[in-house]
Amino acid sequence: xxxxxNTFEAQQMGGVENEDPIKLAEFExxxxxGEKIEPNDWMPALYRKxxxxxxxxxxxxxxxxxxxxxxxxxxxxxxxxxxxxxxxVQDEVGHAQLLYSAxxxxxxxxxxMIDDLLSGKSKYSNIFNYPTFTWADSCFISWLVDAxxxxxxxxxxxxxxxxxxxxxxxxxxxxxxxxxxxxHCVIHMATGTPRQRKMMQEALNRWWGPMxxxxxxxxxxxxxxxxxxxxxxxMATNDECRxxxxxxxxxxxxxxxxxxxDPNLKKNPETGEWEYTEPDWEEFKRVxxxxxxxxxxxxxxxxxxxERGAWVRKALLKPEAAYTTPLA
Amino acid sequence: MQSLDPRVNRLPxxxxxxxxxxxxxxxxxxxxxxxxxxxxxKAFEHAGIVHAPNDDMAFLFGKEQYSRRGNTCSGIxxxxxxxxxxxxxxxxxxxxxxxxxxxxxHAAQTEAYEIFHLKKRGKQHVHAGTVQAxxxxxxxxxxxATLNDGKMVYNAWVIKSSDFFKSxxxxxxxxxxxxxxxxxEAIDYRAQDKINQFKEEQNLQNHG
Numbered sequence: 001x002x003x004x005x006n007t008f009e010a011q012q013m014g015g016v017e018n019e020d021p022i023k024l025a026e027f028e029x030x031x032x033x034g035e036k037i038e039p040n041d042w043m044p045a046l047y048r049k050x051x052x053x054x055x056x057x058x059x060x061x062x063x064x065x066x067x068x069x070x071x072x073x074x075x076x077x078x079x080x081x082x083x084x085x086x087x088x089v090q091d092e093v094g095h096a097q098l099l100y101s102a103x104x105x106x107x108x109x110x111x112x113m114i115d116d117l118l119s120g121k122s123k124y125s126n127i128f129n130y131p132t133f134t135w136a137d138s139c140f141i142s143w144l145v146d147a148x149x150x151x152x153x154x155x156x157x158x159x160x161x162x163x164x165x166x167x168x169x170x171x172x173x174x175x176x177x178x179x180x181x182x183x184h185c186v187i188h189m190a191t192g193t194p195r196q197r198k199m200m201q202e203a204l205n206r207w208w209g210p211m212x213x214x215x216x217x218x219x220x221x222x223x224x225x226x227x228x229x230x231x232x233x234x235m236a237t238n239d240e241c242r243x244x245x246x247x248x249x250x251x252x253x254x255x256x257x258x259x260x261x262d263p264n265l266k267k268n269p270e271t272g273e274w275e276y277t278e279p280d281w282e283e284f285k286r287v288x289x290x291x292x293x294x295x296x297x298x299x300x301x302x303x304x305x306x307e308r309g310a311w312v313r314k315a316l317l318k319p320e321a322a323y324t325t326p327l328a
Numbered sequence: 329m330q331s332l333d334p335r336v337n338r339l340p341x342x343x344x345x346x347x348x349x350x351x352x353x354x355x356x357x358x359x360x361x362x363x364x365x366x367x368x369x370k371a372f373e374h375a376g377i378v379h380a381p382n383d384d385m386a387f388l389f390g391k392e393q394y395s396r397r398g399n400t401c402s403g404i405x406x407x408x409x410x411x412x413x414x415x416x417x418x419x420x421x422x423x424x425x426x427x428x429x430x431x432x433x434h435a436a437q438t439e440a441y442e443i444f445h446l447k448k449r450g451k452q453h454v455h456a457g458t459v460q461a462x463x464x465x466x467x468x469x470x471x472x473a474t475l476n477d478g479k480m481v482y483n484a485w486v487i488k489s490s491d492f493f494k495s496x497x498x499x500x501x502x503x504x505x506x507x508x509x510x511x512x513e514a515i516d517y518r519a520q521d522k523i524n525q526f527k528e529e530q531n532l533q534n535h536g
Contacts, residue, residue, distance in 0.1 A: 176514040321381075
C-alpha cells in the first residue's frame with residue numbers, strides 16, 4: 001500500500017451553488033445516516049471530482065511506488081527476500097488495478113487516467129520521486145512508507161464512497177504481510193553487522209525528510225475542506241495522519257537503536273503531540289512540480305511500458321468490444 | 329537519463345519524447361465483472377472488475393486479482409460488464425420486487441439466467457439463484473416469484489448463464505498453491521525475539 005496521505009486538490013473547483021438543493025439534502029442525509037454512496041446514486045459534481053482525483057492519485061501511487069521497490073527484486077539478498085519482494089510488488093500493482101476500477105465507477109475511463117499520469121497532469125505520492133540507493137532504502141519503503149500509507153488508508157476506508165471503501169478493505173487485508181515483512185527487513189539490518197547497521201541508518205537519514213513530506217503540508221482550510229469532511233471524503237487532516245504515524249512508529253524505530261535525523265523530534269508530555277522540525281516544504285513543492293531526483297525516470301519507465309505493450313493490446317482488442325462503465 | 333537501476337538504463341528511453349498521444353478508447357480493453365465464491369457452500373458475490381481482451385484472460389486476471397492471499401476461494405465467475413442487465417435501484421423500505429410489475433412468459437424456449445441481489449447498501453451483489461426464462465424481463469419475473477424471500481432487495485443484476493466464464497468444481501485445486509506461500513503471510517515474519525535479544529545486548533554494552 002503506497003497511497004500518499006496528501007491529496008493534491010484542484011486549484012479551481014466549483015462548490016455546490018448550482019446543485020439541486022433537494023437532491024443535495026438527500027445525499028447529505030444518506031451520508032449522515034452512515035450509508036455508502038454508490039456509483040448510480042446522485043452526487044454533487046464536487047464530490048465526484050474530488051473522489052476521482054483522490055482515488056486516481058492513490059492508484060498512480062501504487063503503480064509508480066512499485067518501481068523503487070521493484071528495482072531491488074533482482075538484487076534482493078537471498079531467495080526468500082526475493083520471493084517476498086516479488087509478492088509485495090505484485091500486490092501493489094494489484095492495488096493499483098483495484099483503485100483504477102473504483103475511480104472508473106465515477107465515470108473517468110482508465111485510458112484517461114493513464115494519459116493524465118503520463119502527461120504529469122495527475123500526481124502521485126511525492127515520495128516515489130526519490131531514488132533507492134541501497135537495499136536498506138527498499139527496506140525503509142517496505143516498512144515505513146507502507147506504514148504511513150496504512151495510517152491514511154485506514155482512515156479513508158471509513159469514508160462514504162462504497163467502491164473506494166470496498167477496494168481499501170481488500171487492500172488493507174493484504175497489508176499485514178507488507179508491514180511485517182518490511183519491519184523484519186529493517187530489524188535484520190539494524191541488528192546485523194556494523195556495516196548493515198550503517199546502511200540502515202543512512203537510508204533512514206535519506207528518507208526521513210520525504211517521509212515527513214508524505215502526509216502533505218499542514219492543513220490550511222481550503223474553501224472546500226469543511227464540506228469534504230462533512231461528505232466523508234476527507235477523513236483526517238494531514239497533521240492528524242502525521243501525528244498518528246509518529247506515535248506508532250518513532251518508538252519502534254528508536255527501539256532498534258536507530259537515530260532519527262531530527263534533533264527536535266520529541267513528544268510533548270503535556271499536549272501528547274509530537275514536536276518536530278518542519279521538513280523543507282519548498283523542496284516538496286519543487287518535487288511535486290517535476291523537479292525531483294526521479295520524476296523523469298518514473299514517468300519514462302511507465303511510458304515505455306505503455307508504449308511497448310500497445311501493440312499487444314491492439315492485437316487482442318475484439319472489433320465488437322464496447323466500453324461500459326464498471327458497475328460497482 | 330542515468331538510473332541506479334541497470335534495467336532502466338537498458339530501456340529504449342529517448343532523449344526527448346514526442347508529443348504524448350491520447351489513448352484511444354478501449355486501449356485498456358473491455359471491463360468484466362468478477363464474482364467470487366469464498367467456500368463451496370457460500371453464494372458467489374461480486375468482487376470487482378478487471379480489464380481484459382476476452383473471457384479466458386478475464387478469468388485469469390480475476391483469479392489473480394480476487395483470489396489471492398488466504399485459502400478463501402473455491403470458485404470464480406466472470407462476465408463482460410455490458411452483458412449485465414441492471415434494474416433500477418430502490419430506496420428506503422421499498423424492495424425492487426414491490427415495484428416490478430412484469431409477468432412470467434411461460435415460453436417454450438427458455439435458457440438459464442443468473443440473478444444477483446443487492447440486499448444491503450454498501451455491500452456487494454450476491455448470487456440469489458438461477459432461473460429459466462425466455463428474456464431478461466421474464467427472468468426477473470421468475471425471480472420475483474421464486475427468489476423473493478420478502479426481504480429488502482435494492483437492486484438486481486440479471487445475466488445469461490451462457491455469458492459467464494465459470495471455474496469448474498473439479499478445477500478447485502487451482503487454488504491449492506496458496507497453502508505453500510507462507511512467505512506471503514505476516515505470520516512468517518515474527519521478529520520480537522530478535523528485537524529483545526538486540527536490546528539485551530545493548531543493555532549489556534551500555535551497563536557492562
